[in-house]
Amino acid sequence: MMYGEWPVTEQQQHAPTPGLENLLSEERRFSPPPDLATHANATSDLYAWANADRPAFWAEQARQVLTWDKPFTQSLDWSNAPFATWFADGELNAAYNAVDRHVEAGHGDRVAIHFEGEPGDTRTLTYADLQREVSRAANALTALGVSTGDRVAVYLPMIPEAVITMLACARIGAPHSVVFGGFSAEALYSRILDAEAKVVVTADGGFRRGAAAALKPAVDEALDKGPTTVNHVLVVRRTGQDTAWTPGRDVWWHEVVDTASDQHTPVPVNAEHPLFILYTSGTTGKPKGILHTTGGYLTQAAFTHLNVFDLKPETDVYWCTADVGWITGHSYVTYGPLVNGATQVIYEGTPDTPDRGRWWSIIDKYKVSILYTAPTAIRSCMKWGEQWPDAHDLSSLRVLGSVGEPINPEAWMWYHRTIGGERAPIVDTWWQTETGAIMISPLPGGTTTKPGSAQVPLPGIAADVIDDETVSVPNGSGGYLVLTEPWPSMLRGIWGDPDRYVDTYWSRFKGIYFAGDGAKKDEDGDIWLLGRVDDVMNVSGHRLSTTEIESALVSHEWVAEAAVVGATDETTGQAVVAFVILRGDATGASLPADEVAAQLRAHVAKVIGPIAKPRQILVVPELPKTRSGKIMRRLLRDVAEHRVVGDATTLADSSVMDLIAAGLATPKA
Ligand code: PRX
Numbered sequence: 210m211m212y213g214e215w216p217v218t219e220q221q222q223h224a225p226t227p228g229l230e231n232l233l234s235e236e237r238r239f240s241p242p243p244d245l246a247t248h249a250n251a252t253s254d255l256y257a258w259a260n261a262d263r264p265a266f267w268a269e270q271a272r273q274v275l276t277w278d279k280p281f282t283q284s285l286d287w288s289n290a291p292f293a294t295w296f297a298d299g300e301l302n303a304a305y306n307a308v309d310r311h312v313e314a315g316h317g318d319r320v321a322i323h324f325e326g327e328p329g330d331t332r333t334l335t336y337a338d339l340q341r342e343v344s345r346a347a348n349a350l351t352a353l354g355v356s357t358g359d360r361v362a363v364y365l366p367m368i369p370e371a372v373i374t375m376l377a378c379a380r381i382g383a384p385h386s387v388v389f390g391g392f393s394a395e396a397l398y399s400r401i402l403d404a405e406a407k408v409v410v411t412a413d414g415g416f417r418r419g420a421a422a423a424l425k426p427a428v429d430e431a432l433d434k435g436p437t438t439v440n441h442v443l444v445v446r447r448t449g450q451d452t453a454w455t456p457g458r459d460v461w462w463h464e465v466v467d468t469a470s471d472q473h474t475p476v477p478v479n480a481e482h483p484l485f486i487l488y489t490s491g492t493t494g495k496p497k498g499i500l501h502t503t504g505g506y507l508t509q510a511a512f513t514h515l516n517v518f519d520l521k522p523e524t525d526v527y528w529c530t531a532d533v534g535w536i537t538g539h540s541y542v543t544y545g546p547l548v549n550g551a552t553q554v555i556y557e558g559t560p561d562t563p564d565r566g567r568w569w570s571i572i573d574k575y576k577v578s579i580l581y582t583a584p585t586a587i588r589s590c591m592k593w594g595e596q597w598p599d600a601h602d603l604s605s606l607r608v609l610g611s612v613g614e615p616i617n618p619e620a621w622m623w624y625h626r627t628i629g630g631e632r633a634p635i636v637d638t639w640w641q642t643e644t645g646a647i648m649i650s651p652l653p654g655g656t657t658t659k660p661g662s663a664q665v666p667l668p669g670i671a672a673d674v675i676d677d678e679t680v681s682v683p684n685g686s687g688g689y690l691v692l693t694e695p696w697p698s699m700l701r702g703i704w705g706d707p708d709r710y711v712d713t714y715w716s717r718f719k720g721i722y723f724a725g726d727g728a729k730k731d732e733d734g735d736i737w738l739l740g741r742v743d744d745v746m747n748v749s750g751h752r753l754s755t756t757e758i759e760s761a762l763v764s765h766e767w768v769a770e771a772a773v774v775g776a777t778d779e780t781t782g783q784a785v786v787a788f789v790i791l792r793g794d795a796t797g798a799s800l801p802a803d804e805v806a807a808q809l810r811a812h813v814a815k816v817i818g819p820i821a822k823p824r825q826i827l828v829v830p831e832l833p834k835t836r837s838g839k840i841m842r843r844l845l846r847d848v849a850e851h852r853v854v855g856d857a858t859t860l861a862d863s864s865v866m867d868l869i870a871a872g873l874a875t876p877k878a
Contacts (some may be wrong), residue, residue: 296504364388421448429453509646526578689727741775
């Protein structure tokens with residue numbers, strides 16, 4: 210990892226539009242709305258309570274937000290650090306907590322999911338409906354040979370079956386591994402292999418940008434790559450498109466799930482039983498299978514969902530725009546909201562189909578009161594113009610959330626004014642796949658917010674900003690963001706690789722969790738996130754590894770060497786820019802540079818997925834390297850961001866940067 214480069218990330222902060230500096234300065238403050246200040250779920254005394262005894266605080270939350278089959282008697286066990294257990298002698302079932310207990314409490318008629326398909330079809334699932342659907346799916350998975358402990362891969366569009374499948378797995382204690390539908394067959398294959406999945410749940414396709422996009426062919430291609438542990442592929446018919454079929458292996462959802470019994474008894478599991486694996490990019494080419502277990506994860510997902518969004522389950526309509534392929538979709542679509550008995554919207558498609566007002570029409574139609582989305586989406590909507598939101602009644606909105614990347618103050622202000630009507634507080638929530646749930650965020654009824662800052666660790670969470678010597682930096686200074694105490698929804702490890710878990714997160718600073726983000730403390734001690742300090746990029750809130758994309762590029766026969774950097778991008782936060790050296794004898798060496806770039810972009814899409822396609826690929830004669838052979842990405846980032854190239858004196862050959870500058874005629878893709 211290139212820790213030494215951290216100040217570079219300050220450039221990743223978006224510069225405000227000239228003239229707005231004053232408006233957007235750190236002095237700008239927004240007090241909580243008076244009604245929230247008096248009626249919010251979370252009050253400021255939560256901080257003191259949690260600080261007095263963190264494990265006791267979380268134990269009390271675990272009792273309040275969850276129903277336990279067997280009550281736990283212990284809270285945190287940190288004696289085998291950094292391997293934690295929480296509530297370890299307790300037993301519970303995640304699906305029972307998310308569904309059945311609400312029906313038992315008399316809320317069976319409450320809407321759990323308002324589904325809106327991209328073509329405009331809709332489906333409403335009450336908690337009683339969900340109980341029947343999840344039970345049927347659990348019976349069907351069992352009939353397909355899935356037992357407690359077996360892994361199930363899920364490769365689905367954003368349709369109710371995605372949530373139903375996750376809960377059906379949880380119901381039988383089979384950890385799910387959801388793979389985002391935008392990942393390629395190859396990426397899916399490596400995840401199926403790593404988790405040794407027994408069944409893959411997929412769909413013929415889904416609707417995106419006004420058309421049916423196929424999904425099942427990628428599963429077929431993945432399973433053709435070599436032997437796997439997969440016995441069955443369970444296929445939802447969503448689009449009705451023609452689908453190749455492998456008899457004996459493939460089964461239709463409507464044939465085996467819809468006909469299964471709707472009675473099923475949830476399997477109580479130990480609090481530390483694996484709930485899911487979710488793969489995320491790290492600093493090496495191989496994605497990490499982040500492991501989350503049941504009791505601690507659900508406690509923090511539900512606690513944060515209740516308090517950070519001030520959820521009132523009887524009256525709110527909540528909408529998180531994330532796909533279940535990401536951690537936000539796990540914690541704040543499937544688990545947090547349903548464990549809290551919320552009513553939520555799930556939307557299948559893109560925000561600009563059939564037009565750029567689609568999101569605002571959904572908010573108007575369902576009277577959404579809590580919206581949780583990513584800065585990249587806010588910036589796109591900002592670019593499209595206020596006429597789209599202005600054409601709809603958004604007065605139902607009362608809390609707005611942001612997640613996935615730093616929100617630039619300008620986007621924050623637009624969200625506040627144009628979407629929130631200057632009424633709805635914004636909660637800028639910092640967390641990660643690894644943290645499982647929100648860690649740093651304002652509380653909507655108690656925190657005076659500042660545009661662009663996630664501000665304060667939640668009650669029960671201990672975070673700090675430290676320097677290279679592990680010393681806490683003074684207010685007004687920057688450094689590395691760390692978490693100094695264990696928390697209930699922390700990852701329990703990396704699937705099959707305990708050493709990598711210790712190395713990646715707990716070795717840089719002894720006994721302290723290193724998040725990989727740069728941050729600064731302002732004069733009040735509030736935390737401002739500055740972006741990643743390692744080789745991880747954040748493109749449209751999606752996490753991508755520079756090394757993984759470099760490996761994809763060099764796997765193409767034309768490429769001799771590749772270096773990838775994340776360059777600041779107005780809309781996507783960062784964009785992937787690749788520098789490649791071609792083999793002298795490769796066909797590509799005699800082709801025009803834009804043709805080479807197009808072919809290599811397509812190759813990256815095939816190996817990883819379309820989300821990883823470089824915005825720009827530059828064919829260069831050399832790469833800047835230190836005498837020890839390390840690529841100096843800092844200099845390449847200067848080139849990609851059109852800056853004067855910084856200090857190049859440590860290069861083995863200082864003329865390399867001139868060579869690169871001379872060859873920069875490649876057009877943008
Ligand atoms: O760099 C931080 C950024 O997203 C990273 C985690 O990515 P992922 O595991 O994909 O989870 C994204 C959704 C939780 C972090 O290391 N990040 C996330 N939220 C914020 C953020 N950066 C700044 N501000 C945030 N609110």
